[in-house]
Amino acid sequence: MIDKAKVRQAVAxxxxxxxxxxxREGLRETPDRIARMYEEIFEGMDQNPREVLEKTFxxxxxxxxLEKDIVFYSICEHHLLPFYGKAHVAYLSGGRxxxxxxxxxxxxxFARRPQIQEQLTVxxxxxxMEYLKPEGVMVMLEAEHMCMTMRGIKKPxxxxxxxxxxxxFENDPHLQEEFWRMxxx
Ligand code: ZN
Numbered sequence: 001m002i003d004k005a006k007v008r009q010a011v012a013x014x015x016x017x018x019x020x021x022x023x024r025e026g027l028r029e030t031p032d033r034i035a036r037m038y039e040e041i042f043e044g045m046d047q048n049p050r051e052v053l054e055k056t057f058x059x060x061x062x063x064x065x066l067e068k069d070i071v072f073y074s075i076c077e078h079h080l081l082p083f084y085g086k087a088h089v090a091y092l093s094g095g096r097x098x099x100x101x102x103x104x105x106x107x108x109x110f111a112r113r114p115q116i117q118e119q120l121t122v123x124x125x126x127x128x129m130e131y132l133k134p135e136g137v138m139v140m141l142e143a144e145h146m147c148m149t150m151r152g153i154k155k156p157x158x159x160x161x162x163x164x165x166x167x168x169f170e171n172d173p174h175l176q177e178e179f180w181r182m183x184x185x
Contacts, residue, residue: 083160124139
């Protein structure tokens with residue numbers, strides 16, 4: 001659970017720290033507004049993908065299941081600025097599948113935490129391996145990082161691409177080819 005009182009105090013202090021007056025009219029509600037917003041954008045802190053991924057059902061005719069273009073928003077843990085983009089999640093069923101919305105839900109649970117993109121990619125792949133127990137998983141994330149576009153190297157539109165490959169996808173190049181074919185690349 002987010003400690004909203006603590007977040008309110010911290011934001012007021014932060015505003016003071018940058019030389020602002022947290023008491024002025026435009027800022028008076030800001031600490032509370034941010035505390036409420038953090039409850040939403042960090043709600044993944046309290047959530048476990050197990051509950052989402054363990055509701056599986058049998059599928060006799062299964063192969064690669066790919067859910068692509070799952071839009072996600074996350075917060076970079078180094079700068080507390082957003083990074084956002086698309087996740088593409090594929091798994092090779094071991095006889096059981098989950099509802100497609102559950103893959104998007106899993107992405108969201110991990111995205112709504114302070115994150116780095118590499119770790120987010122790995123956590124999605126590993127949790128699907130652990131709870132859904134498929135033959136293999138392949139997860140690709142493409143994201144734009146505000147900490148790269150509004151400061152630092154300032155490269156708007158630059159995409160960071162990360163990949164996590166597990167199980168059968170690791171060992172069988174044909175399965176990886178199939179993933180890229182299904183992705184249309
Ligand atoms: Zn950053």
